[in-house]
Amino acid sequence: MRVLVTGALGMLGSVLLPSLRAEHEVFGVDLNDFDITDLPAVARAFHELRPEFVLHLAAMTDVDGCEANPAKAERANCLGTWNVGRACAETGAGLLCVSTDYVFNGRGNRPYREDDCPNPISAYGLTKLRGERYVQALVPKHLIVRSSWLYGPGGKNFVATILKLGKERGELRVVSDQRGSPTYTRHLASKLVELLAARVYGVFHVTGTGTCSWFEFAQAIVHGYPRVRVAPISTQEAARLARRPAFSVLENRRLAESKLAPLPHWKEGLAQYLKEIGT
Numbered sequence: 051m052r053v054l055v056t057g058a059l060g061m062l063g064s065v066l067l068p069s070l071r072a073e074h075e076v077f078g079v080d081l082n083d084f085d086i087t088d089l090p091a092v093a094r095a096f097h098e099l100r101p102e103f104v105l106h107l108a109a110m111t112d113v114d115g116c117e118a119n120p121a122k123a124e125r126a127n128c129l130g131t132w133n134v135g136r137a138c139a140e141t142g143a144g145l146l147c148v149s150t151d152y153v154f155n156g157r158g159n160r161p162y163r164e165d166d167c168p169n170p171i172s173a174y175g176l177t178k179l180r181g182e183r184y185v186q187a188l189v190p191k192h193l194i195v196r197s198s199w200l201y202g203p204g205g206k207n208f209v210a211t212i213l214k215l216g217k218e219r220g221e222l223r224v225v226s227d228q229r230g231s232p233t234y235t236r237h238l239a240s241k242l243v244e245l246l247a248a249r250v251y252g253v254f255h256v257t258g259t260g261t262c263s264w265f266e267f268a269q270a271i272v273h274g275y276p277r278v279r280v281a282p283i284s285t286q287e288a289a290r291l292a293r294r295p296a297f298s299v300l301e302n303r304r305l306a307e308s309k310l311a312p313l314p315h316w317k318e319g320l321a322q323y324l325k326e327i328g329t
């Protein structure tokens with residue numbers, strides 16, 4: 051298939067492209083090619099590349115940045131997704147859009163299912179949810195894949211930040227009252243390729259197996275560095291600009307219903323990533 055990937059230079063895009071290339075003719079585009087908020091530019095790219103399927107990853111992903119500049123977040127995550135959705139609708143292309151656990155408010159007491167009602171508490175979550183709605187309204191052949199707590203090569207991520215700060219400072223304070231599922235981008239990328247091949251549609255939750263708090267995740271990251279100490283703090287003490295869901299574990303129910311294997315445990319993903327970066 052001719053597959054177009056937006057956000058191809060981002061953290062997920064950079065590992066997804068090689069996995070897709072094994073089976074498809076792949077065109078990766080990013081902000082330096084064209085801005086997805088520019089509809090004529092999006093239409094030109096579709097005309098030129100004639101994709102049969104689009105994997106839409108491009109987004110404004112800085113959660114506090116979105117809160118500080120909601121108009122910019124809305125342009126990238128809503129208008130940009132609308133434009134990509136419209137181009138797919140006009141050309142008959144299928145669309146897989148990657149979304150987030152932050153569409154939920156995090157007040158639940160069991161893992162969120164695909165059909166639970168989203169209720170975002172941040173500009174990032176709200177703009178991503180509106181993007182989801184546009185995809186559902188515009189493109190009959192669509193997939194919305196919600197993932198969470200991504201880390202992997204080719205981008206700024208929690209694991210790399212903890213390692214860097216741990217080595218520099220020796221002591222870290224990390225939030226212990228937010229719970230989720232860390233997801234290794236290479237594991238997610240393989241599953242996106244499988245989902246495409248399986249020709250399934252609708253909303254899917256796809257995250258690393260198992261759950262932890264950011265504090266527990268940080269402890270696991272610096273496990274091999276006995277000199278680095280990690281102390282738990284509350285969300286309130288962390289005083290970040292955007293609110294985050296306290297509990298954003300996603301039940302990967304539709305994967306199981308579709309007879310697709312779950313992703314490996316987040317600890318396995320972490321071990322693979324640490325090996326990959328040579329720590």
Ligand SMILES: NC(=O)c1ccc[n+]([C@@H]2O[C@H](COP(=O)([O-])OP(=O)(O)OC[C@H]3O[C@@H](n4cnc5c(N)ncnc54)[C@H](OP(=O)(O)O)[C@@H]3O)[C@@H](O)[C@H]2O)c1
Binds near residue numbers: 081110201205
């Ligand atoms: N990171 C996570 O923990 C996480 C969790 C769940 C879901 N997701 C979703 O997964 C997807 C991929 O995330 P990621 O972590 O790989 O993000 P990322 O590293 O920030 O990559 C996003 C890419 O989109 C590009 N982009 C932003 N605005 C654009 C625009 N207006 N036009 C064209 N390109 C634009 C960015 O370019 P610049 O870098 O030049 O701005 C960047 O290369 C996103 O849709 C995100 O919402 C991420």
